Amino acid sequence: MRKKTIAVDMDGVLADIETQLIEEYNKEYGMNLSKEGIQGLSEEEAFKERALLHRILNKGNFFRNLPVMPDAVESLQELQKNFEIFIVSAATEFPISLAEKVEWLAEHFPFIKWENIVLCGSKRIINTDYLIDDHCKNLDYCMGKPIMFTAFHNINKTHHLRVNNWKEAVAVLNETL
Incomplete structure:
Protein backbone atom coordinates (compact mmCIF):
# COMPACT_ATOMS: atom_id res chain seq x y z
CA MET A 1 0.00 0.00 0.00
CA ASN A 58 20.44 37.31 -2.34
CA LYS A 59 23.25 37.67 0.20
CA GLY A 60 25.52 34.64 0.51
CA ASN A 61 24.74 32.35 3.45
CA PHE A 62 21.40 34.01 4.24
CA PHE A 63 19.45 30.80 3.58
CA ARG A 64 22.26 28.55 4.80
CA ASN A 65 22.14 30.01 8.33
CA LEU A 66 18.39 30.14 8.99
CA PRO A 67 17.28 28.74 12.35
CA VAL A 68 15.13 25.60 12.34
CA MET A 69 11.49 26.07 13.37
CA PRO A 70 10.68 24.61 16.80
CA ASP A 71 9.79 20.89 16.72
CA ALA A 72 10.28 20.66 12.93
CA VAL A 73 12.98 17.97 12.96
CA GLU A 74 11.18 15.68 15.40
CA SER A 75 7.85 16.24 13.66
CA LEU A 76 9.12 15.25 10.22
CA GLN A 77 10.80 12.19 11.71
CA GLU A 78 7.50 11.17 13.26
CA LEU A 79 5.47 11.89 10.12
CA GLN A 80 7.95 9.94 8.00
CA LYS A 81 6.80 6.74 9.74
CA ASN A 82 3.42 6.95 7.98
CA PHE A 83 3.90 9.43 5.13
CA GLU A 84 6.36 10.02 2.32
CA ILE A 85 7.78 13.50 2.89
CA PHE A 86 8.91 15.83 0.10
CA ILE A 87 10.61 19.14 0.81
CA VAL A 88 9.41 21.67 -1.76
CA SER A 89 10.80 25.18 -2.06
CA ALA A 90 10.20 27.82 -4.72
CA ALA A 91 13.92 28.50 -4.56
CA THR A 92 14.69 29.55 -8.12
CA GLU A 93 13.53 33.11 -7.41
CA PHE A 94 16.77 33.45 -5.41
CA PRO A 95 19.28 31.26 -7.29
CA ILE A 96 21.99 31.71 -4.67
CA SER A 97 19.69 29.88 -2.26
CA LEU A 98 19.69 26.60 -4.21
CA ALA A 99 22.95 25.13 -2.90
CA GLU A 100 22.44 26.76 0.51
CA LYS A 101 19.05 25.10 0.93
CA VAL A 102 20.40 21.68 -0.03
CA GLU A 103 23.24 22.10 2.49
CA TRP A 104 20.82 23.35 5.17
CA LEU A 105 18.56 20.34 4.67
CA ALA A 106 21.53 17.94 4.79
CA GLU A 107 22.58 19.43 8.12
CA HIS A 108 19.20 19.67 9.83
CA PHE A 109 17.13 16.98 8.07
CA PRO A 110 19.66 14.32 7.00
CA PHE A 111 16.93 11.67 7.02
CA ILE A 112 15.26 13.31 3.98
CA LYS A 113 16.66 11.67 0.85
CA TRP A 114 17.93 13.88 -1.96
CA GLU A 115 15.25 12.38 -4.22
CA ASN A 116 12.62 13.94 -1.96
CA ILE A 117 13.92 17.50 -2.29
CA VAL A 118 12.21 19.61 -4.95
CA LEU A 119 13.58 23.08 -5.66
CA CYS A 120 11.34 24.79 -8.17
CA GLY A 121 9.86 28.05 -9.38
CA SER A 122 6.14 27.36 -9.06
CA LYS A 123 4.52 24.85 -6.74
CA ARG A 124 1.49 24.48 -9.03
CA ILE A 125 3.07 21.29 -10.40
CA ILE A 126 3.30 19.63 -6.99
CA ASN A 127 0.83 16.77 -6.73
CA THR A 128 0.94 15.39 -3.20
CA ASP A 129 -1.85 14.40 -0.83
CA TYR A 130 -1.00 17.35 1.45
CA LEU A 131 0.91 20.62 1.13
CA ILE A 132 2.12 22.47 4.23
CA ASP A 133 3.01 26.03 3.26
CA ASP A 134 2.75 29.57 4.62
CA HIS A 135 1.76 31.22 1.32
CA CYS A 136 -1.75 31.17 -0.11
CA LYS A 137 -0.23 31.68 -3.58
CA ASN A 138 1.00 28.08 -3.24
CA LEU A 139 -1.86 26.61 -1.20
CA ASP A 140 -4.54 27.94 -3.55
CA TYR A 141 -3.20 25.69 -6.34
CA CYS A 142 -2.67 22.63 -4.16
CA MET A 143 -3.92 19.47 -5.87
CA GLY A 144 -4.27 17.69 -2.52
CA LYS A 145 -5.30 19.09 0.85
CA PRO A 146 -3.69 22.46 1.68
CA ILE A 147 -2.50 23.13 5.23
CA MET A 148 -1.53 26.72 6.05
CA PHE A 149 1.37 27.14 8.48
CA THR A 150 0.89 30.37 10.42
CA ALA A 151 3.19 33.27 9.49
CA PHE A 152 2.94 37.04 9.98
CA HIS A 153 1.66 37.59 6.44
CA ASN A 154 -1.19 35.03 6.56
CA ILE A 155 -2.71 35.75 9.99
CA ASN A 156 -5.83 37.30 8.40
CA LYS A 157 -6.29 34.55 5.80
CA THR A 158 -9.00 32.04 6.65
CA HIS A 159 -9.66 29.95 3.54
CA HIS A 160 -7.29 27.06 4.35
CA LEU A 161 -6.93 24.69 7.28
CA ARG A 162 -4.45 26.42 9.63
CA VAL A 163 -1.79 24.99 11.91
CA ASN A 164 0.15 27.28 14.23
CA ASN A 165 3.14 25.05 14.86
CA TRP A 166 4.61 21.63 14.13
CA LYS A 167 2.85 19.86 17.01
CA GLU A 168 -0.50 20.94 15.55
CA ALA A 169 0.58 19.86 12.06
CA VAL A 170 1.47 16.37 13.30
CA ALA A 171 -1.83 16.07 15.15
CA VAL A 172 -3.84 17.12 12.07
CA LEU A 173 -1.99 14.73 9.76
CA ASN A 174 -2.12 11.80 12.17
CA GLU A 175 -5.91 12.22 12.33
CA THR A 176 -6.03 11.38 8.61
CA LEU A 177 -4.53 7.91 9.10
Whole structure:
Protein backbone atom coordinates (compact mmCIF):
# COMPACT_ATOMS: atom_id res chain seq x y z
CA MET A 1 0.00 0.00 0.00
CA ARG A 2 1.30 3.43 -0.98
CA LYS A 3 2.04 5.92 1.78
CA LYS A 4 0.24 9.25 1.54
CA THR A 5 2.53 12.09 0.50
CA ILE A 6 3.23 15.45 2.12
CA ALA A 7 4.99 18.37 0.46
CA VAL A 8 6.56 20.66 3.06
CA ASP A 9 7.70 24.20 2.31
CA MET A 10 11.03 25.38 3.69
CA ASP A 11 11.00 29.13 4.39
CA GLY A 12 8.54 30.01 7.13
CA VAL A 13 7.65 26.35 7.72
CA LEU A 14 10.87 24.42 8.35
CA ALA A 15 13.24 27.39 8.45
CA ASP A 16 12.54 30.46 10.58
CA ILE A 17 13.09 33.07 7.90
CA GLU A 18 11.16 35.78 9.80
CA THR A 19 13.64 36.08 12.66
CA GLN A 20 16.72 36.37 10.45
CA LEU A 21 15.03 38.60 7.87
CA ILE A 22 13.85 41.07 10.52
CA GLU A 23 17.32 41.13 12.11
CA GLU A 24 19.10 41.72 8.78
CA TYR A 25 16.52 44.26 7.57
CA ASN A 26 16.76 46.25 10.82
CA LYS A 27 20.56 46.21 10.69
CA GLU A 28 20.74 47.26 7.03
CA TYR A 29 17.92 49.83 7.06
CA GLY A 30 18.17 51.13 10.62
CA MET A 31 14.63 50.07 11.38
CA ASN A 32 13.16 48.57 14.54
CA LEU A 33 10.79 45.96 13.10
CA SER A 34 9.64 43.14 15.38
CA LYS A 35 7.72 39.91 14.83
CA GLU A 36 4.82 41.34 16.81
CA GLY A 37 4.88 44.60 14.87
CA ILE A 38 4.48 42.99 11.44
CA GLN A 39 1.66 40.57 12.34
CA GLY A 40 -1.11 40.76 9.76
CA LEU A 41 0.94 42.78 7.26
CA SER A 42 1.74 41.52 3.80
CA GLU A 43 5.41 41.01 2.98
CA GLU A 44 5.27 44.20 0.88
CA GLU A 45 3.81 46.20 3.79
CA ALA A 46 6.24 44.80 6.36
CA PHE A 47 9.38 45.19 4.23
CA LYS A 48 8.75 48.39 2.28
CA GLU A 49 12.30 48.76 0.95
CA ARG A 50 11.97 46.03 -1.70
CA ALA A 51 15.46 46.55 -3.18
CA LEU A 52 16.98 46.11 0.28
CA LEU A 53 14.86 43.03 0.88
CA HIS A 54 16.06 41.44 -2.37
CA ARG A 55 19.66 42.34 -1.56
CA ILE A 56 19.35 40.60 1.82
CA LEU A 57 17.70 37.52 0.30
CA ASN A 58 20.44 37.31 -2.34
CA LYS A 59 23.25 37.67 0.20
CA GLY A 60 25.52 34.64 0.51
CA ASN A 61 24.74 32.35 3.45
CA PHE A 62 21.40 34.01 4.24
CA PHE A 63 19.45 30.80 3.58
CA ARG A 64 22.26 28.55 4.80
CA ASN A 65 22.14 30.01 8.33
CA LEU A 66 18.39 30.14 8.99
CA PRO A 67 17.28 28.74 12.35
CA VAL A 68 15.13 25.60 12.34
CA MET A 69 11.49 26.07 13.37
CA PRO A 70 10.68 24.61 16.80
CA ASP A 71 9.79 20.89 16.72
CA ALA A 72 10.28 20.66 12.93
CA VAL A 73 12.98 17.97 12.96
CA GLU A 74 11.18 15.68 15.40
CA SER A 75 7.85 16.24 13.66
CA LEU A 76 9.12 15.25 10.22
CA GLN A 77 10.80 12.19 11.71
CA GLU A 78 7.50 11.17 13.26
CA LEU A 79 5.47 11.89 10.12
CA GLN A 80 7.95 9.94 8.00
CA LYS A 81 6.80 6.74 9.74
CA ASN A 82 3.42 6.95 7.98
CA PHE A 83 3.90 9.43 5.13
CA GLU A 84 6.36 10.02 2.32
CA ILE A 85 7.78 13.50 2.89
CA PHE A 86 8.91 15.83 0.10
CA ILE A 87 10.61 19.14 0.81
CA VAL A 88 9.41 21.67 -1.76
CA SER A 89 10.80 25.18 -2.06
CA ALA A 90 10.20 27.82 -4.72
CA ALA A 91 13.92 28.50 -4.56
CA THR A 92 14.69 29.55 -8.12
CA GLU A 93 13.53 33.11 -7.41
CA PHE A 94 16.77 33.45 -5.41
CA PRO A 95 19.28 31.26 -7.29
CA ILE A 96 21.99 31.71 -4.67
CA SER A 97 19.69 29.88 -2.26
CA LEU A 98 19.69 26.60 -4.21
CA ALA A 99 22.95 25.13 -2.90
CA GLU A 100 22.44 26.76 0.51
CA LYS A 101 19.05 25.10 0.93
CA VAL A 102 20.40 21.68 -0.03
CA GLU A 103 23.24 22.10 2.49
CA TRP A 104 20.82 23.35 5.17
CA LEU A 105 18.56 20.34 4.67
CA ALA A 106 21.53 17.94 4.79
CA GLU A 107 22.58 19.43 8.12
CA HIS A 108 19.20 19.67 9.83
CA PHE A 109 17.13 16.98 8.07
CA PRO A 110 19.66 14.32 7.00
CA PHE A 111 16.93 11.67 7.02
CA ILE A 112 15.26 13.31 3.98
CA LYS A 113 16.66 11.67 0.85
CA TRP A 114 17.93 13.88 -1.96
CA GLU A 115 15.25 12.38 -4.22
CA ASN A 116 12.62 13.94 -1.96
CA ILE A 117 13.92 17.50 -2.29
CA VAL A 118 12.21 19.61 -4.95
CA LEU A 119 13.58 23.08 -5.66
CA CYS A 120 11.34 24.79 -8.17
CA GLY A 121 9.86 28.05 -9.38
CA SER A 122 6.14 27.36 -9.06
CA LYS A 123 4.52 24.85 -6.74
CA ARG A 124 1.49 24.48 -9.03
CA ILE A 125 3.07 21.29 -10.40
CA ILE A 126 3.30 19.63 -6.99
CA ASN A 127 0.83 16.77 -6.73
CA THR A 128 0.94 15.39 -3.20
CA ASP A 129 -1.85 14.40 -0.83
CA TYR A 130 -1.00 17.35 1.45
CA LEU A 131 0.91 20.62 1.13
CA ILE A 132 2.12 22.47 4.23
CA ASP A 133 3.01 26.03 3.26
CA ASP A 134 2.75 29.57 4.62
CA HIS A 135 1.76 31.22 1.32
CA CYS A 136 -1.75 31.17 -0.11
CA LYS A 137 -0.23 31.68 -3.58
CA ASN A 138 1.00 28.08 -3.24
CA LEU A 139 -1.86 26.61 -1.20
CA ASP A 140 -4.54 27.94 -3.55
CA TYR A 141 -3.20 25.69 -6.34
CA CYS A 142 -2.67 22.63 -4.16
CA MET A 143 -3.92 19.47 -5.87
CA GLY A 144 -4.27 17.69 -2.52
CA LYS A 145 -5.30 19.09 0.85
CA PRO A 146 -3.69 22.46 1.68
CA ILE A 147 -2.50 23.13 5.23
CA MET A 148 -1.53 26.72 6.05
CA PHE A 149 1.37 27.14 8.48
CA THR A 150 0.89 30.37 10.42
CA ALA A 151 3.19 33.27 9.49
CA PHE A 152 2.94 37.04 9.98
CA HIS A 153 1.66 37.59 6.44
CA ASN A 154 -1.19 35.03 6.56
CA ILE A 155 -2.71 35.75 9.99
CA ASN A 156 -5.83 37.30 8.40
CA LYS A 157 -6.29 34.55 5.80
CA THR A 158 -9.00 32.04 6.65
CA HIS A 159 -9.66 29.95 3.54
CA HIS A 160 -7.29 27.06 4.35
CA LEU A 161 -6.93 24.69 7.28
CA ARG A 162 -4.45 26.42 9.63
CA VAL A 163 -1.79 24.99 11.91
CA ASN A 164 0.15 27.28 14.23
CA ASN A 165 3.14 25.05 14.86
CA TRP A 166 4.61 21.63 14.13
CA LYS A 167 2.85 19.86 17.01
CA GLU A 168 -0.50 20.94 15.55
CA ALA A 169 0.58 19.86 12.06
CA VAL A 170 1.47 16.37 13.30
CA ALA A 171 -1.83 16.07 15.15
CA VAL A 172 -3.84 17.12 12.07
CA LEU A 173 -1.99 14.73 9.76
CA ASN A 174 -2.12 11.80 12.17
CA GLU A 175 -5.91 12.22 12.33
CA THR A 176 -6.03 11.38 8.61
CA LEU A 177 -4.53 7.91 9.10
